[in-house]
Amino acid sequence: MNGMELLAQAGQVTQIVDKQIVPVNEIWKQITALSWLQAVLAVSFGLVYQLYGWRIYRVLVVICFGLVGMFVGIQIGEKMQNPIWGGIFGLAILAAVSVPLMHWCVCILGAAAGGLMTGGLWYAFNLPQIYIWSGAAVGVVAGGMISFIVLKAAVMLFTSMGGTIILVTGILGLLQQYQIHQLHLAADQTEVYRWVHDLKWFLPAALIVPTLFGVYMQHRFVKLSSKWEF
Numbered sequence: 001m002n003g004m005e006l007l008a009q010a011g012q013v014t015q016i017v018d019k020q021i022v023p024v025n026e027i028w029k030q031i032t033a034l035s036w037l038q039a040v041l042a043v044s045f046g047l048v049y050q051l052y053g054w055r056i057y058r059v060l061v062v063i064c065f066g067l068v069g070m071f072v073g074i075q076i077g078e079k080m081q082n083p084i085w086g087g088i089f090g091l092a093i094l095a096a097v098s099v100p101l102m103h104w105c106v107c108i109l110g111a112a113a114g115g116l117m118t119g120g121l122w123y124a125f126n127l128p129q130i131y132i133w134s135g136a137a138v139g140v141v142a143g144g145m146i147s148f149i150v151l152k153a154a155v156m157l158f159t160s161m162g163g164t165i166i167l168v169t170g171i172l173g174l175l176q177q178y179q180i181h182q183l184h185l186a187a188d189q190t191e192v193y194r195w196v197h198d199l200k201w202f203l204p205a206a207l208i209v210p211t212l213f214g215v216y217m218q219h220r221f222v223k224l225s226s227k228w229e230f
Helices: 003-017 024-032 036-079 083-098 102-124 129-149 151-181 191-198 202-227
Strands: none
Touching (some): 024 151, 036 102, 036 202, 129 151, 191 202
16 A cells, blocks of 8 residues: 555545534524524523423423424425325324333433533534544433433433523524624624634533533422422
8 A cells, every 4th residue: 555545545534533413504503593582582481491391391201202203204204205294193103102101201311411411522622523422322321321210310401401402592592683783793703603613612511501500400499399389
């Protein structure tokens, strides 16, 4: 094998290692798609979800699995030229299945939340994204084990993370709208755009720190719930 072939192989390895796995552009689309009103509603709902999701976690589990079923159903339905009915059937099936299997569904969501956290840490430290699944797998295993041992921990983790995702999306949407309309900046020249696209640590920090805060606050609220009067 000559030197040119070695250089070619090294270039291919570099391209593989540098491959973008985290869907930053899709995340950005969700942020910029929000209007002022939608962003305010997202912040309001996300805060309640983050701090008090444990009170309505059964409903949230059904909604989460219903949305997953709808997404999968749409993908299957597109192959059969009928994505609408595919989405409806997928939503109905997974939402119905999640009710009798609530404990297992909570464990799955807790494991998924753990995977998002460790995968986010992998991305924050700028490690090769092609291997981000190995980082996420650690969180999935840890989150799954904790969920089976302490169900409340899984409930607090996935509800806090779900609320954080909605809350942070709404806040970034509001900041983006402000910088465009008040500071008259182009959409790709705002500070929010730079935070999301250029700062690797920003999105993981915006996900993990509020999630841990939400878990802490939910734990306090759960301890005090027996003292509440209605």
